[in-house]
Amino acid sequence: MSDALVTDLYEVTMALSYLREGMTAPATFSLFVRKPPPERGFLVAAGLASALDHLTELRVDETDVAAFAEVMERPYTELEPLLGLRFTGEVRAVPEGRVFLPGEPLLEVTAPLPQAQFVESYLLNQVCHQSAVASKAARCVLAADGRPVVDFSLRRTQGVPAGAQAARLGALVGFAGTSNVAAAHAYALRAVGTMAHSYVEAFGDEAAAFLAFTRAHPGPVTFLVDTYDTARGVAVAARVLRESGLHEGCAVRLDSGDLGALAVTARRILDEAGLPGVRITASGGLDEYGIDRLVRSGAPIDLFAVGTLVGVSADAPYLDAAYKLVAYDGQPMMKLSTGKVTAPGAKQVFRGPGLADTIALRDEPAPAGTAPLLRTVMAGGERTSPPGTLAEARAAFAADLALLPPSARRIRSPQLPTAAVSERLAELTADVRRRIERRIRGAR
Structure with missing residues (x-):
């Protein structure tokens, strides 16, 4: 046409x-x-x-x-x-x-x-x-107050071209990367991503899933830790990271629940495991309002991933x-x-x-x-x-x-x-x- x-x-x-x-x-x-x-x-x-x-x-x-x-x-x-x-x-x-x-x-x-x-x-x-x-995404950058923000919106945007536009517009206003591979390639953006809950479920055991992921991806890696019990998932991730020797640039990702409280718990577990350099990523229904609330509360979150609410400018x-x-x-x-x-x-x-x-x-x-x-x-x-x-x-x-x-x-x-x-x-x-x-x- x-x-x-x-x-x-x-x-x-x-x-x-x-x-x-x-x-x-x-x-x-x-x-x-x-x-x-x-x-x-x-x-x-x-x-x-x-x-x-x-x-x-x-x-x-x-x-x-x-x-x-x-x-x-x-x-x-x-x-x-x-x-x-x-x-x-x-x-x-x-x-x-x-x-x-x-x-x-x-x-x-x-x-x-x-x-x-x-x-x-x-x-x-x-x-x-x-x-x-772009206007919605810009407010996310402001709310994050210097912490990186990345785009996870492709799966919910109204069409594939809109997903590419969302990735580009996020980069325009200061996003640090996108999960959209095609957009990352087209616009020379940093491709970012972790794993899905289905990946952890497929292995039936968090430790097995995390170890398999490190074998396929030598690092840095980000482990999704809330498939079953978040605190336990963070502890398992800490053990796998320590035993594998992967520290630099690695992270755990929180995707559900009270992200502020869970970030405090995750930070304590990681620090006690001798992994102060492992970062905490938060996702799950975030936009500038959620980011602002978490930042103002002092939640120890190092990176925010935004998807649906920003990619479609939901409000x-x-x-x-x-x-x-x-x-x-x-x-x-x-x-x-x-x-x-x-x-x-x-x-x-x-x-x-x-x-x-x-x-x-x-x-x-x-x-x-x-x-x-x-x-x-x-x-x-x-x-x-x-x-x-x-x-x-x-x-x-x-x-x-x-x-x-x-x-x-x-x-x-x-x-x-x-x-x-x-x-x-x-x-x-x-x-x-x-x-x-x-x-x-x-x-x-």
Whole structure:
């Protein structure tokens, strides 16, 4: 199936109508998040690379037109105006890994109206999902307070591509590794993992299982110790590690029960066995809230493995994002729907110290002490530079994270910074609103 078909039907019907009506003048659409999910003090921009890949490769060919005609139950000739549609426009976007705030455009597309409209669904799909997961994962790194966090989410993500994205996004915000072998290979990440309870059960005896594991994997190894009785499992693991001479980099993993209390017990058993260097890993239903609770309690846990709750951003699995027309054929456009009013005109975001952001019109000069956040990443339908690297995105995130005020970094009840609106943008918004309202009154 061509990626040109990965769109909502109304994108096809609108693009077809625009083409039939000759409405092909340049249009600017702005993609932004209306309001943040609960308990988010910041959001992380992600998904730009896959969005740009789609725009670069988009071509509507005869097979696509035939598919549109089939699903719409219309003759091929009626859909033929779509043949050859590709993206020839410009994209300005917040770079991957940067922190952004609600109301700020994550990206702006300027292209002939049918093209700019046609790509809406795919762009929202990529940017919203990946930004939601990256924002959740970033909070896990904050909660861990310097302890490593790794990704165990593949088995529960909504599809294999989402699992790969979760692994990459975790790495973007500072995760130390992933259990996803394909993602580790594709993105040069550290592959991490232990064993399943089924492995221990298959041997019928923890000592036999742990010894067999050391024979297959000379080290460092991590033993899963809670298949039967956790304290006993830790003691067995300590004996096997001591007798095998495997100490450096080895660990035991706790996956159930009261992780804080069990970590205290495990640490005591390991220390008494003369194994102070053996680490304790915790997993099992963890996200930033669970990690924060354990860290604050002083639990002697050295590494956190997060899976389902983070890979699907369980408490906030979507972003309330929109892709709205803000200019067409040289004229500013806006929407006045109740609760969904949009600001007209192509925009820029100027960032000051401490994430003091100002949303302004694109052609406004930068206020003193600020820098523009959106960059031109596509022109004439082509990338303006090679795709950014994961290392670059990671560095961008780390730099922005350091600028966040402590109130925004809190895990519980964070305070989200608010972007200001420039005077010129506020004036344009009021002017366009008045013109629309006058036109509506005149039409009655």
